[in-house]
Amino acid sequence: MTTEWDGLPDTVKKFMTALDARQGARALTVFTADAVVTDEGHDHSGRAEIEAWLAASVSESEYTYTTEFTGATTTGTTVDVEQHLEGDFPGGIADLHYRFTLDGALIDRLVIEP
Structure with a gap:
């Protein structure tokens, strides 16, 4: 279903807005204790590893960019979000796919891919 x-x-919106605002501590609050995040082919398991990944993701980077929500689909407990990025990073444009698996109101699994 298109969303x-x-x-x-709310959990997905909170994560996406916290990530865009570079608020790692706020983004961490939406994950289960044993959640797994896969980004750039690497798994980050549990709150401590996800917290370290978020800290690195939201830290001041050498690149600046803007993000735009371009669409989403929801199927049961899975939410797929498409995000368009433009900035001064190599290539200048990227379209990312965020696949969230929810456990109740929290995120149990997140896979980020091009």
Whole structure:
């Protein structure tokens, strides 16, 4: 089912807005204790590893960029979000796919891929 931004689960919206605002501690609050995040082919398991990944992701980077929500689909406990990025990183443009698996109101699994 196609989902507009306002129709996304609050947990997903909270994560995406916290990540965009570079608020790693806020983003961490939406994960289960044993959640797994896969980004750039690497797994980050449990809150401590996810916290370290978020800290690195939201730290001041040498690149600046903007993000735009471009669409989402929801199937059961899975929410797929598409995000368009433009900035001064190599290539200048990227489209990312965030696949969230929810456990109740929290994120149990997140896979980020091009």
